[in-house]
Amino acid sequence: MPEAYVWDRPAAGVPIALAASGPSSSALAAEYADGLISADPDARVVELFDEAGGDGKPRFGQVAVCWGPDEAECRKRLVDQWRWAPQNWKVKAELPGPESFASASQFTREEDLARTIPCGPDVDKHIEAFNRYVDAGFTHVAFVQVGGDSQAEFLDWAERELMPRLHG
Template sequence: MVQIGYTMMTEQAGPRELVAHVVAAERAGFDFSVTSDHYFPWLESQGHAPYAWSVLGAAAQATERIPLMTYVTCPTTRYHPAVVAQKAATMQLLSQGRFRLGLGSGENLNEHVVGGGWPAARVRLEMLEEAVEIIRSLLAGKEVSHHGVHFDVENAKLWDLPEVPPPIGVAASGDRSCELAGRLADLLIATEPEQSLITAFERHGGQGKPKVGQLPICYDTDRDAAIARAHDQFRWFGSGWSVNSEIPGPAGFTGATQFVRPGDVAESIPCGDDVEAVVEAVSPYVEAGFTEIALVQIGGDHQEPYLEWAQHKLLPALRDL
Protein backbone atom coordinates (compact mmCIF):
# COMPACT_ATOMS: atom_id res chain seq x y z
CA MET A 1 0.00 0.00 0.00
CA VAL A 2 1.31 3.42 -0.92
CA GLN A 3 2.25 5.66 2.01
CA ILE A 4 0.96 9.24 2.21
CA GLY A 5 3.13 11.95 3.69
CA TYR A 6 2.81 15.49 5.00
CA THR A 7 5.10 18.32 3.85
CA MET A 8 6.41 20.96 6.22
CA MET A 9 6.90 23.83 3.78
CA THR A 10 9.44 26.15 5.35
CA GLU A 11 8.61 28.75 2.68
CA GLN A 12 5.06 29.30 3.90
CA ALA A 13 5.09 29.14 7.72
CA GLY A 14 7.24 30.13 10.68
CA PRO A 15 9.18 27.63 12.79
CA ARG A 16 6.72 27.25 15.68
CA GLU A 17 3.82 26.87 13.27
CA LEU A 18 5.68 24.22 11.27
CA VAL A 19 6.22 22.12 14.38
CA ALA A 20 2.57 22.48 15.38
CA HIS A 21 1.54 21.42 11.87
CA VAL A 22 3.59 18.22 11.86
CA VAL A 23 2.28 17.32 15.33
CA ALA A 24 -1.23 17.68 13.94
CA ALA A 25 -0.28 15.69 10.83
CA GLU A 26 0.92 12.84 13.04
CA ARG A 27 -2.38 12.95 14.92
CA ALA A 28 -4.31 12.97 11.62
CA GLY A 29 -2.64 9.72 10.58
CA PHE A 30 -0.09 10.68 7.92
CA ASP A 31 2.50 7.95 7.37
CA PHE A 32 5.57 10.17 7.18
CA SER A 33 6.66 13.78 6.81
CA VAL A 34 9.18 15.70 4.75
CA THR A 35 10.67 19.16 5.21
CA SER A 36 11.95 21.63 2.63
CA ASP A 37 15.31 23.26 3.35
CA HIS A 38 15.30 26.78 1.90
CA TYR A 39 17.04 30.08 2.53
CA PHE A 40 14.46 31.95 0.40
CA PRO A 41 10.82 31.37 -0.49
CA TRP A 42 10.11 31.04 -4.20
CA LEU A 43 7.73 34.01 -4.11
CA GLU A 44 7.49 36.87 -1.62
CA SER A 45 3.83 36.04 -1.01
CA GLN A 46 4.92 32.78 0.68
CA GLY A 47 6.75 34.91 3.20
CA HIS A 48 8.95 32.52 5.22
CA ALA A 49 12.23 30.61 5.27
CA PRO A 50 13.24 29.49 8.80
CA TYR A 51 16.22 27.19 9.31
CA ALA A 52 14.94 23.72 8.52
CA TRP A 53 17.33 21.84 10.81
CA SER A 54 16.23 23.72 13.91
CA VAL A 55 12.62 23.01 12.95
CA LEU A 56 13.46 19.32 12.51
CA GLY A 57 15.09 19.11 15.93
CA ALA A 58 12.02 20.63 17.54
CA ALA A 59 9.74 18.36 15.52
CA ALA A 60 11.69 15.30 16.65
CA GLN A 61 10.94 16.19 20.26
CA ALA A 62 7.32 17.21 19.70
CA THR A 63 6.29 14.07 17.76
CA GLU A 64 6.39 10.40 18.70
CA ARG A 65 5.73 8.29 15.62
CA ILE A 66 5.89 10.14 12.33
CA PRO A 67 9.13 9.79 10.31
CA LEU A 68 10.99 12.99 9.40
CA MET A 69 12.99 13.72 6.26
CA THR A 70 14.72 16.55 4.40
CA TYR A 71 13.18 17.13 0.97
CA VAL A 72 15.83 18.10 0.13
CA THR A 73 19.11 19.38 1.55
CA CYS A 74 21.91 20.45 -0.77
CA PRO A 75 25.17 19.22 0.82
CA THR A 76 27.55 21.00 -1.54
CA THR A 77 27.36 24.79 -1.37
CA ARG A 78 25.53 26.39 1.55
CA TYR A 79 26.46 23.39 3.72
CA HIS A 80 29.70 21.39 3.71
CA PRO A 81 29.06 17.61 3.52
CA ALA A 82 30.95 16.98 6.78
CA VAL A 83 28.54 19.33 8.57
CA VAL A 84 25.51 17.71 6.91
CA ALA A 85 26.70 14.33 8.18
CA GLN A 86 26.88 15.69 11.74
CA LYS A 87 23.40 17.20 11.46
CA ALA A 88 21.94 13.97 10.09
CA ALA A 89 23.51 11.85 12.83
CA THR A 90 22.16 14.18 15.50
CA MET A 91 18.68 14.15 13.96
CA GLN A 92 18.66 10.36 13.88
CA LEU A 93 19.48 10.33 17.59
CA LEU A 94 16.91 12.99 18.49
CA SER A 95 14.17 11.26 16.53
CA GLN A 96 15.12 7.78 17.81
CA GLY A 97 15.61 6.40 14.33
CA ARG A 98 12.83 8.25 12.49
CA PHE A 99 15.02 10.43 10.25
CA ARG A 100 15.91 10.09 6.57
CA LEU A 101 18.42 12.37 4.87
CA GLY A 102 17.15 13.58 1.51
CA LEU A 103 19.88 15.15 -0.63
CA GLY A 104 19.92 16.99 -3.94
CA SER A 105 22.09 19.08 -6.21
CA GLY A 106 20.45 22.30 -5.03
CA GLU A 107 18.79 25.44 -6.33
CA ASN A 108 20.40 28.76 -7.11
CA LEU A 109 17.55 30.32 -5.11
CA ASN A 110 19.07 29.08 -1.85
CA GLU A 111 22.71 28.35 -2.56
CA HIS A 112 23.72 31.70 -4.09
CA VAL A 113 23.77 33.34 -0.65
CA VAL A 114 27.29 32.10 0.13
CA GLY A 115 28.75 33.54 -3.10
CA GLY A 116 31.09 31.79 -5.47
CA GLY A 117 28.71 31.52 -8.41
CA TRP A 118 26.32 28.77 -9.44
CA PRO A 119 27.95 25.71 -11.07
CA ALA A 120 26.61 24.03 -14.17
CA ALA A 121 24.29 21.05 -13.68
CA ARG A 122 27.03 18.57 -14.59
CA VAL A 123 29.35 20.02 -11.96
CA ARG A 124 26.60 20.08 -9.34
CA LEU A 125 26.04 16.36 -9.80
CA GLU A 126 29.77 15.70 -9.49
CA MET A 127 29.75 17.67 -6.24
CA LEU A 128 26.71 15.77 -4.98
CA GLU A 129 28.32 12.39 -5.67
CA GLU A 130 31.49 13.38 -3.81
CA ALA A 131 29.41 14.78 -0.93
CA VAL A 132 27.37 11.58 -0.56
CA GLU A 133 30.54 9.51 -0.32
CA ILE A 134 31.90 11.78 2.44
CA ILE A 135 28.61 11.71 4.36
CA ARG A 136 28.34 7.92 4.16
CA SER A 137 31.87 7.46 5.44
CA LEU A 138 31.27 9.74 8.41
CA LEU A 139 27.93 8.13 9.26
CA ALA A 140 29.70 4.76 9.20
CA GLY A 141 31.92 5.97 12.05
CA LYS A 142 35.10 6.41 10.03
CA GLU A 143 37.66 9.13 10.63
CA VAL A 144 37.73 10.93 7.31
CA SER A 145 40.48 12.86 5.61
CA HIS A 146 39.48 13.62 2.05
CA HIS A 147 41.05 15.75 -0.65
CA GLY A 148 38.82 15.53 -3.69
CA VAL A 149 37.95 17.53 -6.75
CA HIS A 150 35.41 19.68 -4.91
CA PHE A 151 35.80 19.12 -1.16
CA ASP A 152 38.47 18.86 1.48
CA VAL A 153 37.94 17.17 4.83
CA GLU A 154 40.60 17.11 7.55
CA ASN A 155 40.50 14.42 10.26
CA ALA A 156 36.72 14.52 10.65
CA LYS A 157 34.90 12.10 12.92
CA LEU A 158 31.37 12.05 14.33
CA TRP A 159 31.32 11.51 18.08
CA ASP A 160 27.58 11.01 18.50
CA LEU A 161 26.46 8.31 16.12
CA PRO A 162 23.14 6.43 15.97
CA GLU A 163 23.24 2.65 15.96
CA VAL A 164 21.55 2.69 12.56
CA PRO A 165 22.62 5.48 10.17
CA PRO A 166 19.78 7.48 8.60
CA PRO A 167 18.85 6.24 5.12
CA ILE A 168 20.01 8.58 2.36
CA GLY A 169 17.74 9.64 -0.46
CA VAL A 170 18.85 11.40 -3.63
CA ALA A 171 16.63 13.66 -5.71
CA ALA A 172 16.60 12.82 -9.41
CA SER A 173 15.13 14.41 -12.50
CA GLY A 174 17.10 12.82 -15.35
CA ASP A 175 19.26 9.86 -16.38
CA ARG A 176 22.48 11.05 -14.73
CA SER A 177 20.88 11.81 -11.38
CA CYS A 178 18.89 8.54 -11.49
CA GLU A 179 22.12 6.64 -12.09
CA LEU A 180 23.70 8.38 -9.11
CA ALA A 181 20.65 7.71 -6.93
CA GLY A 182 20.45 4.05 -7.91
CA ARG A 183 24.12 3.51 -7.15
CA LEU A 184 24.56 5.57 -3.97
CA ALA A 185 21.16 6.15 -2.36
CA ASP A 186 18.79 4.12 -0.23
CA LEU A 187 15.74 5.74 -1.82
CA LEU A 188 14.72 7.87 -4.79
CA ILE A 189 13.24 11.35 -4.47
CA ALA A 190 11.35 13.00 -7.33
CA THR A 191 8.69 15.64 -7.93
CA GLU A 192 7.14 14.32 -11.16
CA PRO A 193 5.26 11.03 -11.75
CA GLU A 194 7.60 9.88 -14.52
CA GLN A 195 7.96 6.13 -14.82
CA SER A 196 11.22 6.69 -16.73
CA LEU A 197 12.77 7.96 -13.48
CA ILE A 198 11.76 4.79 -11.66
CA THR A 199 13.04 2.62 -14.50
CA ALA A 200 16.42 4.36 -14.61
CA PHE A 201 16.75 4.27 -10.83
CA GLU A 202 16.04 0.54 -10.69
CA ARG A 203 18.35 -0.17 -13.62
CA HIS A 204 21.26 1.31 -11.67
CA GLY A 205 20.66 -0.49 -8.37
CA GLY A 206 17.41 0.94 -7.03
CA GLN A 207 15.34 -2.25 -7.35
CA GLY A 208 13.26 -2.73 -4.20
CA LYS A 209 14.20 0.62 -2.69
CA PRO A 210 11.56 3.23 -1.72
CA LYS A 211 10.58 5.87 -4.27
CA VAL A 212 9.23 9.10 -2.81
CA GLY A 213 7.24 11.62 -4.84
CA GLN A 214 5.65 14.94 -3.97
CA LEU A 215 2.43 16.61 -5.05
CA PRO A 216 1.01 20.06 -4.20
CA ILE A 217 -2.70 20.49 -3.54
CA CYS A 218 -4.74 23.43 -2.30
CA TYR A 219 -7.64 22.46 -0.06
CA ASP A 220 -10.43 24.95 0.61
CA THR A 221 -14.19 24.61 0.74
CA ASP A 222 -14.22 27.62 -1.64
CA ARG A 223 -12.61 26.38 -4.85
CA ASP A 224 -12.13 29.88 -6.25
CA ALA A 225 -10.27 30.89 -3.09
CA ALA A 226 -8.10 27.78 -3.39
CA ILE A 227 -7.24 28.59 -7.00
CA ALA A 228 -6.39 32.18 -6.10
CA ARG A 229 -4.11 31.04 -3.25
CA ALA A 230 -2.40 28.40 -5.39
CA HIS A 231 -1.78 30.99 -8.09
CA ASP A 232 -0.47 33.51 -5.58
CA GLN A 233 1.99 31.13 -3.90
CA PHE A 234 2.64 28.17 -6.22
CA ARG A 235 2.40 29.39 -9.80
CA TRP A 236 6.14 28.66 -10.21
CA PHE A 237 5.48 24.93 -9.80
CA GLY A 238 4.83 24.17 -13.47
CA SER A 239 8.12 25.61 -14.73
CA GLY A 240 10.05 22.39 -14.21
CA TRP A 241 13.17 21.57 -12.26
CA SER A 242 15.65 22.57 -14.98
CA VAL A 243 14.24 26.11 -14.92
CA ASN A 244 13.47 26.45 -11.20
CA SER A 245 16.95 25.37 -10.13
CA GLU A 246 18.58 28.25 -12.01
CA ILE A 247 16.53 31.27 -10.86
CA PRO A 248 18.36 33.18 -8.09
CA GLY A 249 15.58 34.81 -6.07
CA PRO A 250 11.88 35.56 -5.52
CA ALA A 251 12.00 38.54 -7.90
CA GLY A 252 13.19 36.21 -10.64
CA PHE A 253 10.35 33.78 -9.98
CA THR A 254 7.87 36.66 -10.04
CA GLY A 255 9.13 37.69 -13.46
CA ALA A 256 9.29 34.15 -14.81
CA THR A 257 5.68 33.45 -13.81
CA GLN A 258 4.06 36.80 -14.65
CA PHE A 259 2.03 35.33 -17.48
CA VAL A 260 0.83 32.22 -15.62
CA ARG A 261 -2.94 32.46 -15.17
CA PRO A 262 -5.04 31.10 -12.30
CA GLY A 263 -6.64 28.69 -14.75
CA ASP A 264 -3.23 27.33 -15.69
CA VAL A 265 -2.50 26.58 -12.04
CA ALA A 266 -5.90 24.95 -11.52
CA GLU A 267 -5.15 22.55 -14.38
CA SER A 268 -1.99 21.23 -12.72
CA ILE A 269 -2.80 21.50 -8.98
CA PRO A 270 -5.97 20.03 -7.41
CA CYS A 271 -7.84 22.95 -5.83
CA GLY A 272 -10.92 22.82 -3.59
CA ASP A 273 -12.39 20.01 -1.52
CA ASP A 274 -12.95 17.33 -4.16
CA VAL A 275 -11.34 14.17 -2.79
CA GLU A 276 -11.57 12.41 -6.13
CA ALA A 277 -9.54 15.17 -7.79
CA VAL A 278 -6.68 14.51 -5.38
CA VAL A 279 -6.98 10.75 -5.84
CA GLU A 280 -6.81 11.29 -9.60
CA ALA A 281 -3.68 13.42 -9.21
CA VAL A 282 -1.97 10.90 -6.92
CA SER A 283 -2.78 7.89 -9.14
CA PRO A 284 -0.06 8.56 -11.77
CA TYR A 285 2.58 8.40 -9.04
CA VAL A 286 1.26 5.04 -7.89
CA GLU A 287 1.05 3.75 -11.45
CA ALA A 288 4.61 4.90 -12.15
CA GLY A 289 5.89 2.88 -9.19
CA PHE A 290 6.27 5.43 -6.40
CA THR A 291 5.87 3.85 -2.98
CA GLU A 292 5.41 7.10 -1.03
CA ILE A 293 3.77 10.42 -1.95
CA ALA A 294 4.20 13.54 0.18
CA LEU A 295 1.35 16.00 -0.19
CA VAL A 296 1.87 19.76 0.05
CA GLN A 297 -1.05 21.83 1.32
CA ILE A 298 -0.57 25.31 -0.14
CA GLY A 299 -0.92 28.12 2.37
CA GLY A 300 0.69 28.26 5.80
CA ASP A 301 -2.48 29.67 7.36
CA HIS A 302 -4.67 26.89 5.95
CA GLN A 303 -3.18 23.77 7.53
CA GLU A 304 -5.68 23.08 10.34
CA PRO A 305 -8.80 22.72 8.15
CA TYR A 306 -6.78 20.75 5.61
CA LEU A 307 -5.55 18.31 8.24
CA GLU A 308 -9.04 17.73 9.58
CA TRP A 309 -10.33 17.12 6.04
CA ALA A 310 -7.38 14.85 5.30
CA GLN A 311 -7.94 12.78 8.44
CA HIS A 312 -11.62 12.14 7.84
CA LYS A 313 -11.95 12.15 4.05
CA LEU A 314 -8.73 12.33 2.02
CA LEU A 315 -6.52 9.75 3.73
CA PRO A 316 -9.22 7.04 3.81
CA ALA A 317 -9.74 7.52 0.08
CA LEU A 318 -6.02 7.41 -0.68
CA ARG A 319 -5.61 4.23 1.38
CA ASP A 320 -7.74 2.47 -1.22
CA LEU A 321 -5.00 3.07 -3.79
Protein backbone atom coordinates in the same frame (compact mmCIF):
# COMPACT_ATOMS: atom_id res chain seq x y z
CA MET B 1 28.88 30.57 8.81
CA PRO B 2 26.97 28.57 11.45
CA GLU B 3 28.33 25.24 12.52
CA ALA B 4 26.28 22.06 12.74
CA TYR B 5 26.88 19.35 15.29
CA VAL B 6 25.55 15.82 15.48
CA TRP B 7 25.64 14.78 19.11
CA ASP B 8 24.12 11.32 18.88
CA ARG B 9 24.88 9.44 15.70
CA PRO B 10 22.62 6.51 14.93
CA ALA B 11 24.48 3.19 14.82
CA ALA B 12 23.21 2.28 11.34
CA GLY B 13 23.39 5.72 9.74
CA VAL B 14 20.59 7.87 8.42
CA PRO B 15 18.90 6.83 5.16
CA ILE B 16 19.20 9.50 2.49
CA ALA B 17 17.00 9.86 -0.57
CA LEU B 18 18.01 11.93 -3.58
CA ALA B 19 15.75 13.96 -5.87
CA ALA B 20 15.95 13.01 -9.54
CA SER B 21 14.37 14.19 -12.76
CA GLY B 22 16.24 12.50 -15.60
CA PRO B 23 18.89 9.92 -16.57
CA SER B 24 21.91 11.44 -14.80
CA SER B 25 20.22 12.26 -11.51
CA SER B 26 18.34 8.93 -11.49
CA ALA B 27 21.64 7.08 -11.90
CA LEU B 28 23.22 9.11 -9.09
CA ALA B 29 20.26 8.40 -6.81
CA ALA B 30 20.44 4.68 -7.58
CA GLU B 31 24.17 4.49 -6.90
CA TYR B 32 24.57 6.76 -3.87
CA ALA B 33 21.19 7.16 -2.18
CA ASP B 34 18.89 4.93 -0.20
CA GLY B 35 15.85 6.12 -2.16
CA LEU B 36 14.46 8.34 -4.91
CA ILE B 37 12.47 11.58 -4.55
CA SER B 38 10.44 13.29 -7.26
CA ALA B 39 7.85 16.04 -7.40
CA ASP B 40 6.59 14.73 -10.75
CA PRO B 41 4.72 11.44 -11.28
CA ASP B 42 7.17 10.41 -13.98
CA ALA B 43 7.31 6.64 -14.53
CA ARG B 44 10.40 7.09 -16.72
CA VAL B 45 12.39 8.49 -13.76
CA VAL B 46 11.38 5.47 -11.67
CA GLU B 47 12.37 3.15 -14.53
CA LEU B 48 15.76 4.87 -14.95
CA PHE B 49 16.33 4.66 -11.18
CA ASP B 50 15.54 0.94 -11.16
CA GLU B 51 17.69 0.21 -14.22
CA ALA B 52 20.65 2.00 -12.63
CA GLY B 53 20.49 -0.22 -9.52
CA GLY B 54 17.76 1.41 -7.44
CA ASP B 55 15.30 -1.48 -7.86
CA GLY B 56 13.85 -2.37 -4.45
CA LYS B 57 14.72 0.99 -2.88
CA PRO B 58 11.90 3.30 -1.79
CA ARG B 59 10.60 5.91 -4.21
CA PHE B 60 9.09 9.04 -2.65
CA GLY B 61 6.66 11.20 -4.61
CA GLN B 62 5.55 14.66 -3.57
CA VAL B 63 2.09 15.69 -4.77
CA ALA B 64 1.04 19.31 -4.35
CA VAL B 65 -2.63 19.94 -3.59
CA CYS B 66 -4.59 23.04 -2.71
CA TRP B 67 -7.51 21.94 -0.57
CA GLY B 68 -10.18 24.35 0.62
CA PRO B 69 -13.97 24.61 0.70
CA ASP B 70 -13.95 27.08 -2.24
CA GLU B 71 -12.17 26.03 -5.44
CA ALA B 72 -11.97 29.62 -6.73
CA GLU B 73 -10.17 30.73 -3.57
CA CYS B 74 -7.79 27.77 -3.84
CA ARG B 75 -6.93 28.75 -7.40
CA LYS B 76 -6.14 32.30 -6.26
CA ARG B 77 -3.95 30.87 -3.50
CA LEU B 78 -2.02 28.85 -6.08
CA VAL B 79 -1.27 31.96 -8.12
CA ASP B 80 -0.16 33.79 -5.00
CA GLN B 81 1.95 31.04 -3.42
CA TRP B 82 2.76 28.36 -6.01
CA ARG B 83 2.90 30.10 -9.41
CA TRP B 84 6.45 28.87 -10.08
CA ALA B 85 5.29 25.22 -10.12
CA PRO B 86 4.83 24.83 -13.92
CA GLN B 87 8.46 25.77 -14.57
CA ASN B 88 10.56 22.69 -15.19
CA TRP B 89 13.43 21.82 -12.88
CA LYS B 90 16.10 22.90 -15.35
CA VAL B 91 14.69 26.42 -15.12
CA LYS B 92 14.11 26.38 -11.35
CA ALA B 93 17.59 25.05 -10.62
CA GLU B 94 19.16 28.03 -12.38
CA LEU B 95 17.14 30.77 -10.70
CA PRO B 96 19.31 32.48 -8.07
CA GLY B 97 16.68 34.12 -5.86
CA PRO B 98 13.12 35.31 -5.24
CA GLU B 99 13.28 38.10 -7.82
CA SER B 100 14.24 35.58 -10.50
CA PHE B 101 11.40 33.24 -9.53
CA ALA B 102 8.98 36.17 -9.65
CA SER B 103 10.19 37.13 -13.11
CA ALA B 104 10.12 33.57 -14.47
CA SER B 105 6.57 33.00 -13.19
CA GLN B 106 5.01 36.38 -13.96
CA PHE B 107 2.96 35.01 -16.87
CA THR B 108 1.70 31.87 -15.11
CA ARG B 109 -2.07 31.68 -15.42
CA GLU B 110 -4.52 30.38 -12.85
CA GLU B 111 -5.86 27.77 -15.27
CA ASP B 112 -2.32 26.48 -15.94
CA LEU B 113 -1.84 25.80 -12.25
CA ALA B 114 -5.29 24.30 -11.68
CA ARG B 115 -4.71 21.88 -14.57
CA THR B 116 -1.80 20.24 -12.73
CA ILE B 117 -2.59 20.88 -9.06
CA PRO B 118 -5.95 19.73 -7.68
CA CYS B 119 -7.90 22.57 -6.08
CA GLY B 120 -10.91 22.69 -3.81
CA PRO B 121 -12.93 20.22 -1.76
CA ASP B 122 -13.41 17.44 -4.36
CA VAL B 123 -11.70 14.43 -2.78
CA ASP B 124 -11.69 12.56 -6.10
CA LYS B 125 -9.38 15.18 -7.66
CA HIS B 126 -6.87 14.76 -4.84
CA ILE B 127 -7.03 10.96 -5.04
CA GLU B 128 -6.48 11.13 -8.79
CA ALA B 129 -3.31 13.19 -8.24
CA PHE B 130 -2.12 10.68 -5.62
CA ASN B 131 -2.82 7.74 -7.94
CA ARG B 132 -0.68 9.23 -10.72
CA TYR B 133 2.33 8.67 -8.42
CA VAL B 134 1.24 5.17 -7.46
CA ASP B 135 0.69 4.28 -11.12
CA ALA B 136 4.17 5.66 -11.95
CA GLY B 137 5.76 3.27 -9.44
CA PHE B 138 6.26 5.40 -6.34
CA THR B 139 6.17 3.46 -3.07
CA HIS B 140 5.58 6.47 -0.80
CA VAL B 141 3.55 9.60 -1.58
CA ALA B 142 3.53 12.80 0.47
CA PHE B 143 0.89 15.49 0.13
CA VAL B 144 2.04 19.12 0.17
CA GLN B 145 -0.83 21.46 0.99
CA VAL B 146 -0.41 24.87 -0.62
CA GLY B 147 -1.35 27.55 1.89
CA GLY B 148 0.01 27.87 5.41
CA ASP B 149 -3.21 29.39 6.73
CA SER B 150 -5.21 26.32 5.75
CA GLN B 151 -3.00 23.55 7.17
CA ALA B 152 -5.12 22.72 10.21
CA GLU B 153 -8.33 22.55 8.17
CA PHE B 154 -6.59 20.49 5.49
CA LEU B 155 -5.35 17.98 8.07
CA ASP B 156 -8.83 17.66 9.59
CA TRP B 157 -10.34 17.13 6.12
CA ALA B 158 -7.60 14.66 5.17
CA GLU B 159 -8.21 12.63 8.32
CA ARG B 160 -11.97 12.67 7.85
CA GLU B 161 -12.29 12.25 4.05
CA LEU B 162 -9.04 11.72 2.17
CA MET B 163 -7.18 9.11 4.21
CA PRO B 164 -10.16 6.76 4.65
CA ARG B 165 -10.62 6.74 0.87
CA LEU B 166 -6.92 6.10 0.25
CA HIS B 167 -6.82 3.28 2.80
CA GLY B 168 -10.17 1.83 1.71
